[in-house]
Amino acid sequence: MSSIAVELFDRVDEFAECLTANPKDFWKDKASNESIAVFCENFFGQFFATLGAPIAGFGVKAKEAAVRKRLSLPESAAPTRQLIAEYEDLCEIWDDIKGARYVEDREAMQDFACTYLSALLEDAAGWLATLSSPDDKLVLARAEQCWDKYQEAVKPICP
C-alpha cells in the first residue's frame, strides 16, 4: 500500500478543472471546494500517519502538536519538515477555506489557489520523492502530473 492514496489526486484535478472552466467565479463552486478540502484533509491525514503522529483536524491544538513534531525532526528530514510547515500554514487559514457550505470567501480562495495549493503540491512531490517503495513512486508520478495540470489551470486567475 502506498503512503498516500493515489486516487486522492483526482480531487485536485477536479479543482483544477473548475479553475479552467470558471476562472472568474471558481470560488463559488461548492463541489470543487469540497474536492480540494477532501484532498487537503486526507493528504495530511495520511502524511501524518506515515510519521506515526495521526492528526484529527486543523485547529489550534493540532497545529501546536505539528510544530512539536517538526522541531523534533533532524534537519536532514527537510522535505518532511517542509510539509509539516505547510500543514501549520493550512491550520492558520483552514477556517476560511474549508469548504464550509455557507462561506464564499473569494479573498481566501484566491490566496489559497494562487499561493498555498501550488506550494503544497510541490512540497508533497518533494516529500514523496524521498520514499522508496514502488507504490510510492507511482504516487509521486501522479502527484507531479497533477501539479503540472494545476500550474496551467491556476495561471489565469493569479495576478
Next chain:
Amino acid sequence: MRKPRILARRTSRELSMQVVSRSTKRNSAEDRTRRYPAAVETSARLELAQLIADELISHPEAVVGVALFGSVARHEDSDASDIDLLVLVGRPAIGARTLRTFLPSNVSTQRVSLACYTESMLREGMRTHASLALHLKLEAAILADTGGRLSTIIHTPIDLHQAADAEIAALRSSLERLRELRQYNGDYLFLLSRVYRISRSLVYAFLARLDIAEFDTATAFAVLSEHRQELAPYLQALERLRPFSDLTSEVPSSELPFSREAHGAAAYALQAALKLATA
C-alpha cells in the same frame, strides 16, 4: 520533472512575521484589547460578538452589516463553540483575512468565524441554501447594520421549497466527491466528519421543504425521522456520526461509535447519506 515555482508563496516564517507586523501596527489599539473578555460563557461570547461587530462596522468602506448566528445566537453554545458572524461586506474582494486585520490581536486567538457576503451573494445564498435562510430568519441577531440593508435581506420573503431543492442538489454533488473509498487509505475520520455535516444540512433542507422551522441541532434528525419514517434507519445511522465531526473540530466529543478505520461502517454511512440525498 519538477519545475521551479512560478507563484509567490508565504512560508510559515513569513506568515508569522506578517502576524507580528500586524500586531505591531495595532499597538495604538492595544488599549482597546483590554475591553475584550475571554469568551468562556454565553454572556461573554455575546458581549464579545457585539464588540467585534462594533469594531468591524467602524470600517464603513468595507463592512455594511454584522449578524450573529449559530449556537451562540441560539444560546446553545459550549466551551468549544465558535462565535459565528455573518458579515455583509462592500465588495467581494474583502474576506475574513482582511476583516481580521481590523480586530485587536487577542480576538483573533479566540474562536470567531467570519462568513463574508456581498449583498448579491447573500441574496443568492439564501435563495439556494434553505438551511442558511432558516438559520438567519430564525436566529440571526443583527449587531450592526448600516441603513438596515442586512435586516432587509434577511427578512425578504424567499421560496424555502425552492431553496431546499437547490441545496439538496448541491449537497448531493458534494457527496459524490466523497464516494471513492480508496482515497482514504483505510482511515475514514475525515470522510465520516464530512458525511455528518452534509447530512445535517440535508436534514435542515428536508425540514424546510416540509415547512418545519421549530427544531434545533439536537432534535433535527429526530424531527425529520418522525415525518419521514422510511428514512429513520438512515437518519439514525447518520446522527451517530456526530462524534467524528466533533473530533475534527477539536470540540470535546463523546466516544466514537466505531473505529475510524472501520471500512464497512464508513461505507454504510456514506450510502445512508446518499440515500438521504436522493430521497
